[in-house]
Amino acid sequence: MTNKIEKNYVTVKLSGRIDSENSAETEKKIFAQLADSGSSSVILDAEHLEYISSAGLRVILRVKKIYSDLRIINVRTEVYEILEMTGFTEMMRVEKAYRVVVSVEGCEVIGEGFNGKVYRIDRDNVVKTYKNADAIAEIQHEREVARLALILGVPTAISYDVVRVGDSYGSVFELLNARSFSNILAKEPERMDFCVAEYVKMLKKIHSITVPEGKLPSIKEKTLKALERMKDRLPDGLGDKLLRMANAVPESNHMVHGDFHTKNIVIADNEVLLIDMDTLSVGHPIFEFLRMYNSYIGYAEYDPEIVLKFQGYDINVAGEFWHKTLEAYFDTKDENKIREIEEKIRCLSYAYLIDWRTRHPGNNSEVENATISLWQNRLTELLRRVDSLEFDINCGEKSDSDELDIEASVNNLQKVIGFINSRLEKVDCSAKKLMQIDLAVEEIFVNIANYAYAPDVGKVSVSVKLSGEPSAAEITFADRGVPYNPLEKEDPDITLSADERQIGGVGIFMTKKIMDEIFYEHRDGQNILILRKRL
């Protein structure tokens, strides 16, 4: 073990094995070194660390408790797995040792985004490189959101390794025979309808996913910031009008991709995948469409060649693809309706483009100024007649129905509770009874989400019936999962001490206690469970 001080970090090198045999001694040495250095930020360099047992992990926890700014770097795969399994990778910054990839020179470029390129390094693997030299934080962010997306049901690829590429880093993905929709549209334009159908299917899928609060940034907030920056470029207070209209777009906790164009949809091994997840956000679909319009039309309104350069197909293909996408997403062939929606989208699209071009000037100011003024003129003209950005999105959920058909997933818990509460608000229900009902609903719904269809997912229908005299609520759950009667579950012995009591098993018991009646039956292939509570 040796140490050196780098900037204000003190680095302690760990080596060999840390287990119960030597953990006390190791701990003493680490703390002695840290005390000597006087620094409050610590890097543990694990390059030569071969193994760490739970006794060793406790040493790290004790260091972390005093030196909260702690990083572990150069971690070998075997040790990383231990740290990941024990949750350490979530508690502190843990960086793997990076293997060096020879070079991407000469490799086929299969994708290109604003932040870097995607190269195919062999038949089954691609590496995404980043322009930024210190891209580790970016890579980690993208990996985290991709993991979240996958858990929430989005088919995507997650990088399995990080490698050094020249002076920067790259993340490696396994994508068997991957081919982007851009490539298909460029080479086989006759497959347009297939691409539209799969593209819209994916789009609707992500827009129907509810994201737990705080997990992803709000795309509305980001857009509002852009509008703030550019609003003074518009005449007659139209900038403020646009800002007001954008502010009025309802908040939403549904997922949006943020850069949903045909380069980011790939077919790999016959499966359609969504990639490039770093812009994943939550918000109303209009903010998704604003970027989509730009990818196909907006950027290229002054110079049509831009689409060809970026997507590989020409502006006519791009325009047709965009139009068909709107028709399929909004399920209408009504040209007037499509135009009305498109105009709302374009209001935001132009504003976004003006802000983007202003902040990222290129090297041809004449063309850029002409482009910006074209966007400004079109936006000004639109804003004189568009008075609202709101439009109907039919995502299959009736807003005022007494029945909710929903994917049985824990991520939808808030939605179910919100649905129940909104129905109970209509009647006189005390806060206490409301909480008891919420509790019972949570237990039953989570049970269905975890077990009914595992490891697959399926739907559950939740309905609420309110009756008067005496006033009561009846909530029915119906699913088509494996037959299971939760009422048969044995009650826990609640007289035991804390040490004797088993963890878990209290949910159904509690539900039985706080509801007035519970019925279960298996009928027509469905589990039907009914909760009744007097209000």
Next chain:
Amino acid sequence: MLNISKKIENTKAVLTLEGRLDTVTAPEMEKVIREALPGLTELILDFKKLEYISSAGLRVLLLAQKAMNRQGKMKLCRVNETIKEIFEVTGFSDILTIE
């Protein structure tokens, strides 16, 4: 959702909870407790602003109580009546120390 603020002084920790402790938020609470546990001899949970607790939350409390029985003590304070009743129904009022 759930906000957890923690104050750690030597071997004593006070966690103040605000919001809902349910299936979605319980893992976060478990993580905070597990992080605080090593070397801890006193754990105080302030429930004044906790509005809701489901069985997932009870599970975390039982885990914490089991751990603290081995290494010190755990106390809950300012628990509202509705949550107290949940503790009664589930037998948790006998195994937790509620002030």
